[in-house]
Amino acid sequence: MDAKTYDMGKIDIAWCPGCGNFSILKILKDALSDLEIKPEELVTVCGIGQGAKAPHYFKANVFNGLHGRALPPATAIKAVNKDLVVIAEGGDGDMYGEGGNHFLHTIRRNPDITHIVHNNMVYGLTKGQASPTSLEDFETPVQVGGVILEPFNPLAVAIGLDASFVSRAYSDDLEETKEIIKKAIKHKGYSLVDLLHPCVTYNKLNNRKWFKENTYYLPEDYDPTDRNEAFKKATEEEKLPLGVFYINKEKKPFEEKLFAYKKNKNPMYEREVDFKKLEKLIKLKK
Amino acid sequence: MKDISIVLCGEAGQGIQTVEKILVSILKISGYFVFSAREFMSRIRGGSNSTEVRVSDEPVNSFVEKIDVLIPLDDKAVGHVKWRIDKNTIILGKKEFIEGKSEKTFDIPFTELAKEAGNKLYANTVTVGVLSGMLDVGFDIVKDFISGYFKEKDKKIVEGNIEAAKKGYEIGKDLAEKYGKDFDLKKNEKAKELLLLSGTELVSLGAIAGGCNFISSYPMSPSTGVLVFLSGQQEKFGIIAEQAESEICAINMSLGAFYAGARAMVTTSGGGFALMAEGLSLAGMLETPIVIHLAQRPGPATGLPTRSEQGDLLFALFAGHGEFPRIIFAPGKTEDVFNLACKAFELADKFQVPVIIMTDQYLLDSSFLVPRIDVSKFKIKKYFVKTNKDYKRYKVTKDGVSPRGIPGYGKGLVVVDSDEHDEEGHITEDLDFRTEIVDKRFRKLNSLKKEIESPELVGNKKFKTLVIGWGSTYYGIKEALKILDDKKISFLHFKQVYPLHPDTREYIEKAKKTIVIENNATGQFARLIKMETGIQIDHSILKYNGLPFGVEEIVKRIKEADKKEGK
Numbered sequence: 065m066d067a068k069t070y071d072m073g074k075i076d077i078a079w080c081p082g083c084g085n086f087s088i089l090k091i092l093k094d095a096l097s098d099l100e101i102k103p104e105e106l107v108t109v110c111g112i113g114q115g116a117k118a119p120h121y122f123k124a125n126v127f128n129g130l131h132g133r134a135l136p137p138a139t140a141i142k143a144v145n146k147d148l149v150v151i152a153e154g155g156d157g158d159m160y161g162e163g164g165n166h167f168l169h170t171i172r173r174n175p176d177i178t179h180i181v182h183n184n185m186v187y188g189l190t191k192g193q194a195s196p197t198s199l200e201d202f203e204t205p206v207q208v209g210g211v212i213l214e215p216f217n218p219l220a221v222a223i224g225l226d227a228s229f230v231s232r233a234y235s236d237d238l239e240e241t242k243e244i245i246k247k248a249i250k251h252k253g254y255s256l257v258d259l260l261h262p263c264v265t266y267n268k269l270n271n272r273k274w275f276k277e278n279t280y281y282l283p284e285d286y287d288p289t290d291r292n293e294a295f296k297k298a299t300e301e302e303k304l305p306l307g308v309f310y311i312n313k314e315k316k317p318f319e320e321k322l323f324a325y326k327k328n329k330n331p332m333y334e335r336e337v338d339f340k341k342l343e344k345l346i347k348l349k350k
Numbered sequence: 351m352k353d354i355s356i357v358l359c360g361e362a363g364q365g366i367q368t369v370e371k372i373l374v375s376i377l378k379i380s381g382y383f384v385f386s387a388r389e390f391m392s393r394i395r396g397g398s399n400s401t402e403v404r405v406s407d408e409p410v411n412s413f414v415e416k417i418d419v420l421i422p423l424d425d426k427a428v429g430h431v432k433w434r435i436d437k438n439t440i441i442l443g444k445k446e447f448i449e450g451k452s453e454k455t456f457d458i459p460f461t462e463l464a465k466e467a468g469n470k471l472y473a474n475t476v477t478v479g480v481l482s483g484m485l486d487v488g489f490d491i492v493k494d495f496i497s498g499y500f501k502e503k504d505k506k507i508v509e510g511n512i513e514a515a516k517k518g519y520e521i522g523k524d525l526a527e528k529y530g531k532d533f534d535l536k537k538n539e540k541a542k543e544l545l546l547l548s549g550t551e552l553v554s555l556g557a558i559a560g561g562c563n564f565i566s567s568y569p570m571s572p573s574t575g576v577l578v579f580l581s582g583q584q585e586k587f588g589i590i591a592e593q594a595e596s597e598i599c600a601i602n603m604s605l606g607a608f609y610a611g612a613r614a615m616v617t618t619s620g621g622g623f624a625l626m627a628e629g630l631s632l633a634g635m636l637e638t639p640i641v642i643h644l645a646q647r648p649g650p651a652t653g654l655p656t657r658s659e660q661g662d663l664l665f666a667l668f669a670g671h672g673e674f675p676r677i678i679f680a681p682g683k684t685e686d687v688f689n690l691a692c693k694a695f696e697l698a699d700k701f702q703v704p705v706i707i708m709t710d711q712y713l714l715d716s717s718f719l720v721p722r723i724d725v726s727k728f729k730i731k732k733y734f735v736k737t738n739k740d741y742k743r744y745k746v747t748k749d750g751v752s753p754r755g756i757p758g759y760g761k762g763l764v765v766v767d768s769d770e771h772d773e774e775g776h777i778t779e780d781l782d783f784r785t786e787i788v789d790k791r792f793r794k795l796n797s798l799k800k801e802i803e804s805p806e807l808v809g810n811k812k813f814k815t816l817v818i819g820w821g822s823t824y825y826g827i828k829e830a831l832k833i834l835d836d837k838k839i840s841f842l843h844f845k846q847v848y849p850l851h852p853d854t855r856e857y858i859e860k861a862k863k864t865i866v867i868e869n870n871a872t873g874q875f876a877r878l879i880k881m882e883t884g885i886q887i888d889h890s891i892l893k894y895n896g897l898p899f900g901v902e903e904i905v906k907r908i909k910e911a912d913k914k915e916g917k
Binding site: 120128140141143169324328336340 | 543544546547555558561564584588589590595596602605611612614628636723725726732756758762765766768769777
């Protein structure tokens with residue numbers, strides 16, 4: 065499939081020139097077209113923030129909900145129609161801050177959705193405050209003496225919760241990131257892509273040079289089924305590893321465990337209420 | 351009408367609810383009209399809880415203060431319900447719990463009798479036996495029911511329970527002889543044909559009938575029963591029931607589910623609903639349907655978690671930032687609880703607006719005899735459309751309702767957005783279009799006018815005093831009016847509190863005097879009427895101690911209010 069299938073035509077994109085989100089948008093379109101996912105079969109779910117605007121810039125069904133709340137509707141959409149491909153997309157503030165609780169519990173549920181977090185370690189839309197992933201001492205107009213909180217480590221948290229697919233990517237590495245995203249989408253179950261990218265306006269610390277110097281790819285012989293090793297890699301601080309950290313293929317996705325699909329595989333919208341059964345149930349109350 | 355009010359009172363965990371459950375069923379099967387209501391503390395063990403079982407030869411559906419027969423199960427019980435005891439109250443129980451508490455006390459050693467039957471754990475069955483004997487239900491009915499109730503248990507346990515019931519039954523019969531006509535109630539075949547349902551079951555069954563196939567909620571008294579009920583029906587009816595990590599998750603999940611083609615609801619109480627306020631606003635913006643069951647309890651904050659109040663009416667009306675249309679039901683009559691829970695899904699889907707069903711602890715935890723519910727001719731109309739390539743989710747239409755597509759059904763793309771959006775659903779800051787789409791959303795309020803439930807007038811059409819109520823006070827006020835037996839006083843009950851039916855004004859203007867009765871401290875419905883019609887209600891009868899109105903109190907307070915000046 066041609067990546068142009070996802071083009072919106074002439075649209076006004078709200079990102080700053082040079083923003084890492086542009087590469088992410090391109091990578092996503094390429095990955096989706098490689099996988100031959102038609103726009104009408106795809107639902108992108110997002111919250112609020114610069115990253116969360118991405119679904120407005122390529123063709124798909126879109127559920128643009130509330131700040132921090134993309135994961136609950138994404139889980140439900142997949143649960144009521146398993147035929148849809150569901151991607152939840154948003155930034156580090158959206159997904160790890162405002163929506164942090166949903167992040168934890170969505171991992172526990174393990175719905176077959178792909179969770180792409182545009183992680184630029186800063187708040188863009190609200191103009192440069194610290195995000196949960198901002199490094200210590202990072203100075204902002206609010207964190208005036210520098211960040212004093214421990215940065216949130218989404219990969220370690222996800223592996224700690226035995227998430228079924230955990231990865232980290234970097235927006236400037238188009239080919240590598242595309243392959244990671246493809247693996248994440250193909251994975252049956254919850255998959256996290258923590259997608260590092262530069263914010264050219266508000267994050268002067270973690271710029272392109274910093275990312276180049278502070279990241280490296282997991283070696284080819286790395287075994288992503290080893291949870292302890294994955295946790296070790298996720299807690300490395302000197303340089304941030306990139307790639308697929310952890311896969312647990314044993315886990316059944318949430319929607320496949322639901323009673324509603326035991327006898328009937330159809331999506332919920334095709335179903336009818338069994339009024340005969342209801343009549344019977346009511347009669348029991350006599 | 352003749353009726354007997356039986357009250358069981360004791361600690362949480364002593365089995366009051368088991369006695370209630372068995373007794374109410376046995377009484378109904380034998381041909382009595384029954385009603386039961388519970389008041390309990392927010393604890394799993396200990397404290398003082400009570401359950402009232404009303405038995406009558408005519409339909410009864412409301413809470414009364416009087417106690418004809420009291421069974422205290424511990425030494426705190428009599429004190430707990432003291433305000434409801436008078437010289438006619440018969441108190442039955444263990445000597446130390448009843449001694450000197452009234453003129454008519456009877457020492458019945460429930461535990462000892464149970465031990466004689468094989469196990470002290472059968473004490474509750476002895477109680478059932480005593481009450482069944484007093485009301486002459488026929489021991490065969492008791493025996494059959496108990497055998498059925500304990501059928502999963504060991505044969506020895508079943509026989510022990512029957513023996514325990516028998517011992518109680520004999521005592522009950524003697525008591526009935528002693529009090530003769532006090533317990534002489536006529537049985538009625540009609541009662542046997544009715545359904546025995548709690549408010550919680552009525553809401554849940556109504557939801558299934560309305561096509562509900564998705565519920566995500568966070569447990570919170572008194573709303574949890576609906577989540578429990580629907581969870582139990584998942585396999586049978588293909589329902590997805592998910593316990594969310596928070597109410598915030600719950601409503602956002604349900605919105606996702608409705609967006610993708612399910613019929614979804616949440617069940618919650620005030621505090622949880624407060625957390626859902628942003629999600630409710632999202633429903634208004636996305637025009638994604640949602641049904642919210644709001645089970646009220648006294649607030650603010652944690653308030654009285656297990657008790658009853660009608661304190662969230664104006665909150666339900668104004669919750670959520672920004673402006674958007676909504677529908678609020680507040681049924682009180684059993685048939686309405688079922689029908690409106692069902693209709694909520696139809697209207698939410700048809701007009702793409704949030705529909706809130708307001709109930710409260712009193713309504714949900716009470717058990718009623720309900721006329722036959724016939725769902726054999728029910729049909730669900732699906733309102734979503736198959737999309738084509740150039741589909742636009744927010745097409746501006748005359749009636750304000752844009753045909754709703756769902757993802758994966760058709761060639762179009764369904765884009766919904768919490769930002770203000772264009773017809774396609776994408777973010778826009780076109781301020782001219784903003785006005786246009788706000789107007790579109792509010793045109794739905796006009797379109798749904800035809801569907802507004804009219805208030806029910808109970809009593810004479812030519813009234814001088816109009817008593818007004820909403821929600822769970824329906825039966826209590828109705829019974830009070832019957833007792834008052836005054837042709838000049840009628841009762842207008844609202845099962846839909848927003849938007850108000852256009853006839854509201856006419857009813858109120860016709861009255862020389864208006865009295866609104868509601869279970870809150872600030873007269874919220876009277877204020878809503880003022881806001882919508884401009885008419886000031888003359889008097890408010892309010893109660894906010896956590897208990898529902900008893901019929902006696904309504905009678906007394908209507909009399910007082912009716913003496914005061916009208917407009």
